[in-house]
Amino acid sequence: MDEPSVSPHRVTQLLEQWSHGDDAALAELTPLVYEDLRCLAHRHMVGERPDHTLQTTALVNEAYLRLADQTNPSWQNRAHFFALAARAMRQILVNYAKSYRAQKRGGGALKVDLDEAALVSMEQSKEIVDLHEALERLAALDSRKADVVELKYFGGLNYDEMAEVLKISPVTVRRDWEFAKVWLYTELHNAN
Helix, strand or coil: CCCCCCCHHHHHHHHHHHHCCCHHHHHHHHHHHHHHHHHHHHHHCCCCCCCCHHHHHHHHHHHHHHHHCCCCCCCCCHHHHHHHHHHHHHHHHHHHHHHHHHHHCCCCCCCCCHHHHHHCCHHHHHHHHHHHHHHHHHHHHCHHHHHHHHHHHHCCCCHHHHHHHHCCCHHHHHHHHHHHHHHHHHHHHHHC
16 A cells, blocks of 8 residues: 555545545546555455465455445545455454354354355464454554554555544554554463
8 A cells, every 4th residue: 555556636536526426436446446455455365375366356346345335435535445445354354254263163054155265264264353352452442553453454554544544643653553563462472
């Protein structure tokens, strides 16, 4: 997300037009943000084999469908859009990891599509759920610090973009990030 492939201003314009009901803006926006969304999804899928482009594509498509399916989207700007895309991708991965763990424990009533099952490996499902649970505990302690982690780790946003989304200074974002990294490291390593 450091160097967008298209003008952030143009993406923001299209997001605003889409927020006001202009479906043509959504049609123009899709190809402009798709590659950036693929890069974001690829970061989520980095633990998988590099030749699994279908899984990255499945994650992008599902996240994009969730974003596009909103009845009254209210996009502030490009950074806000990608922050919400990152949150959607994280939630998709957490849901798949939880369903995988439920199946492993005998919850065979859950039907999982092959693309969904291939998204998360056995080892990753525990790590994803553990991280999700640790982030929820951090959010209970300090929700802004949890938001910073989500935007940086899952969204790939830089300090300036995170500051813009959270409406705080980049220095505060850096401090929150440093605190959250240490807190999460301690939390995840004490859990094992």
